[in-house]
Amino acid sequence: MVxxxxxxxxxxxxxxxxxxxxxxxxxxxxxGAPLAFGALSLRVESLVMLFAAIAAxxxxxxxxxxxxxxxxxxxxxxxxQAAQLAGISVPRVFVLTFALASAIGGLxxxxxxxxxxxxxxxxxxxxxxxxxxxxxxxxxxxxxGAVLGGLALGLLEAHSxxxxxxxxxxxxxxxxxxxxxxxxxxWMTTRSAS
Amino acid sequence: MDDYAxxxxxxxxxxxxxALSAYLLLIAGEMSFGQQAxxxxxxxxxxxxxxxxxxxxxxxxxxxxxxxxxAQFLVGLPTLRLRGLxxxxxxxxxxxxxxxxxxxxxxxxxxxxxxxxxxGTQGFRGIRWVFEHGVEPAEYLxxxxxxxxxxxALFLLVERSRLGATLRGVGEDAELAASLGVDxxxxxxxxAAAAGALAALGGVLYAHHNTYIEPRNxxxxxxxxxxxxxxxxxxxxxxxPLLGVVLDIGALEGSRVFQGYRMIVFxxxxxxxxxxxxxxxxxxxxxxxxxxxxx
Numbered sequence: 001m002v003x004x005x006x007x008x009x010x011x012x013x014x015x016x017x018x019x020x021x022x023x024x025x026x027x028x029x030x031x032g033a034p035l036a037f038g039a040l041s042l043r044v045e046s047l048v049m050l051f052a053a054i055a056a057x058x059x060x061x062x063x064x065x066x067x068x069x070x071x072x073x074x075x076x077x078x079x080x081q082a083a084q085l086a087g088i089s090v091p092r093v094f095v096l097t098f099a100l101a102s103a104i105g106g107l108x109x110x111x112x113x114x115x116x117x118x119x120x121x122x123x124x125x126x127x128x129x130x131x132x133x134x135x136x137x138x139x140x141x142x143x144x145g146a147v148l149g150g151l152a153l154g155l156l157e158a159h160s161x162x163x164x165x166x167x168x169x170x171x172x173x174x175x176x177x178x179x180x181x182x183x184x185x186x187w188m189t190t191r192s193a194s
Numbered sequence: 195m196d197d198y199a200x201x202x203x204x205x206x207x208x209x210x211x212x213a214l215s216a217y218l219l220l221i222a223g224e225m226s227f228g229q230q231a232x233x234x235x236x237x238x239x240x241x242x243x244x245x246x247x248x249x250x251x252x253x254x255x256x257x258x259x260x261x262x263x264x265a266q267f268l269v270g271l272p273t274l275r276l277r278g279l280x281x282x283x284x285x286x287x288x289x290x291x292x293x294x295x296x297x298x299x300x301x302x303x304x305x306x307x308x309x310x311x312x313x314g315t316q317g318f319r320g321i322r323w324v325f326e327h328g329v330e331p332a333e334y335l336x337x338x339x340x341x342x343x344x345x346x347a348l349f350l351l352v353e354r355s356r357l358g359a360t361l362r363g364v365g366e367d368a369e370l371a372a373s374l375g376v377d378x379x380x381x382x383x384x385x386a387a388a389a390g391a392l393a394a395l396g397g398v399l400y401a402h403h404n405t406y407i408e409p410r411n412x413x414x415x416x417x418x419x420x421x422x423x424x425x426x427x428x429x430x431x432x433x434x435p436l437l438g439v440v441l442d443i444g445a446l447e448g449s450r451v452f453q454g455y456r457m458i459v460f461x462x463x464x465x466x467x468x469x470x471x472x473x474x475x476x477x478x479x480x481x482x483x484x485x486x487x488x489x
Contacts, residue, residue, distance in 0.1 A: 174288075
């Protein structure tokens with residue numbers, strides 16, 4: 001975990017050097033006006049993001065639960081030694097899983113940049129914290145949990161920002177995580193992780 | 195010595211306190227991503243006591259250490275039973291909460307017609323005790339290192355004692371330690387309080403060295419750095435974290451060889467070292483080897 005923070009530090013510095021300005025414009029996916037559904041209006045980007053997230057989840061579920069590679073990944077998570085003995089190359093699974101996670105991260109980064117229509121080298125910190133929060137809230141090692149955690153975090157943030165302002169929004173999200181961890185709610189602490 | 199050298203050396207000393215507090219928790223088997231919060235608690239508490247209420251620095255430092263110890267004790271109470279990633283995330287959440295609270299803290303007094311005190315994201319300026327009492331930068335450097343040597347001497351004493359063996363036992367295998375009659379939770383809470391006090395002491399000294407602090411100073415990168423210092427320096431001896439700090443601030447920033455690329459070099463160094471030596475340069479084996487050779 002420390003090593004990944006160290007690597008991320010490197011990437012952020014590289015990005016800052018390659019893109020010295022604070023903000024960059026990013027081409028929007030769709031130039032047109034927001035779609036209207038009665039009184040509600042919806043940006044095309046948000047729809048694209050929603051469908052991309054659903055597609056990514058479906059793909060990930062299929063990979064994890066319907067392919068040989070997915071069986072290998074789950075075996076390595078539960079019992080790395082037994083998986084090794086059964087002939088699974090643990091380092092290979094690690095590298096491929098890491099690559100898969102990075103691909104999803106890249107897709108998310110593109111969608112976020114496209115919907116904000118700007119991009120900054122400082123994106124990393126923000127998205128890492130959001131991702132960690134959503135994942136922990138939903139429970140480690142559970143695909144529906146991660147999605148639910150992400151949606152719950154989004155709803156919580158939108159509402160607390162509306163009622164209390166942006167600083168309190170982050171405070172509330174962290175406080176919730178801390179309290180849930182301290183209370184050791186069962187869905188969050190069932191899986192051991194290091 | 196010129197001012198720049200004194201500044202770099204003082205920084206090495208200040209950050210060493212934080213690295214030592216991360217190290218103390220690592221020996222007891224807990225990886226905290228939140229030590230920067232207690233550094234911040236110390237900086238804000240100490241700065242407010244000297245700048246707003248005219249306390250002398252030594253007294254303010256003691257009060258800040260007590261507050262840091264209490265803060266980490268309270269955070270530790272519900273979280274120390276968590277393991278690995280969960281503890282890391284809980285401490286990270288606590289530290290980010292502390293940083294946002296610093297940003298929400300508006301508490302000022304009128305002193306000689308000027309507002310003094312923390313002003314949210316505008317920061318907290320005018321922590322001038324050191325300057326007002328005629329302490330030269332070189333003298334301040336001396337004070338910082340004298341305190342650091344005291345802390346190190348305590349560490350080395352403890353590590354040779356029964357308590358040191360207990361700490362490492364708890365860190366190595368908490369269940370085994372518990373079966374030998376060690377009250378693991380009590381030991382860990384004690385460790386948490388001591389680590390909080392150490393970090394707070396570093397924070398007080400940091401605030402009075404810089405005269406200006408703001409919430410951004412205490413963000414997660416500070417905590418990740420302090421962990422990295424302890425991990426690359428080594429978990430075998432209390433001199434390990436110091437080696438880590440010297441390597442980063444002393445050699446990389448001090449020499450200015452890599453300039454803007456410092457983070458890239460340091461990040462790479464950390465990643466490589468963690469693969470090659472997961473418990474740092476001065477790990478337990480290296481320390482034992484050195485002892486046989488030279489003691």
